[in-house]
Amino acid sequence: MSGKEEKKTEKKENENFATGKRRKAVARASIRPGTGVITLNSMPIDDIKNQTVRLLLHEPLSLVGDAWKKFNIKVSTNGGGTLGQAQAARQSIAKCLADALGDEAKAIFMAYDRNMLAYDPRRTEPHKSPRSSQGPRRYKQRSKR
Numbered sequence: 519m520s521g522k523e524e525k526k527t528e529k530k531e532n533e534n535f536a537t538g539k540r541r542k543a544v545a546r547a548s549i550r551p552g553t554g555v556i557t558l559n560s561m562p563i564d565d566i567k568n569q570t571v572r573l574l575l576h577e578p579l580s581l582v583g584d585a586w587k588k589f590n591i592k593v594s595t596n597g598g599g600t601l602g603q604a605q606a607a608r609q610s611i612a613k614c615l616a617d618a619l620g621d622e623a624k625a626i627f628m629a630y631d632r633n634m635l636a637y638d639p640r641r642t643e644p645h646k647s648p649r650s651s652q653g654p655r656r657y658k659q660r661s662k663r
Contacts, residue, residue, distance in 0.1 A: 532550055532551050533548060533549065533550040534548070534549050534550075534614055534617040534618055535547070535548050535549075535614075536549075536610045536611075536613035536614040536617065537610055537613075538605075538606040538607060538608065538609030538610030538611075538612075538613060539606055539609070539637050540598065540602045540603075540605040540606040540609065540638065541598055541602050541641070542597045542598040542602060543595060543596075543597045543598025543599070543602035543603040543605070543606040544595065544596060544597050544598075544606055545593055545594070545595040545603065545606035545607040545609065545610040546593070546594050546595075546610060547591055547592065547593040547594075547607070547610035547611055547613070547614045548591070548592050548614070549589050549590070549591045549592075549614035549615070549617070549618050550589065550590055551588060551589060551590070552588075552589055552590030553587075553590065554586065554587035554588070554589070554590070555590045555591075556575070556579070556586075556590070556591045556592075556593070556611070557591070557592050557593065558575065558593045558594075558595065558607055559593070559594055559595060560594075563575045563576070568600065568604075570601070570604070571600065571601070571604040574601075574604045574605060574607075574608045575604060575607055575608055575611065577608060577634075578608060578611045578612040578615055578627065578634060579611070579615075581623075581626050581627065581630055582615055582619060582623050582626065585615075585619055585623070586615060589614075589615075589618060591611055591614060593607045593610055593611060595607055605633075608634065609633065609634055609635070609637075612627050612634035612635055613634075613635060615627075616635060643655075
């Protein structure tokens, strides 16, 4: 051995992990059997002040009914903005629930909104060099007379 201790990450029984992405934001969620506690960055989602973010996070939970109350879900996010992180967390929660509850939950999520389970690869177009501050396709306005 090289003197360094090897770190082993042990996956506990009945624990699933999922990743959600939205533009630059990344969310990682873990789900395990519990009492229905859901935290986002170590804060219960009911304590989040932004109502839009709170509604986005409750969306996958309301679609599966009361089945989510048998699990504890822990989500951590980084990168992007507030709503990007919320949409990434929403996707990771939905993926965790689909893994834990099976194909029935997966079908519900796909019928409601495909972005709950599928990554959206769209990105903004890079700005072009002559007028890079104005955007990728903006040209100088021309006068007709």
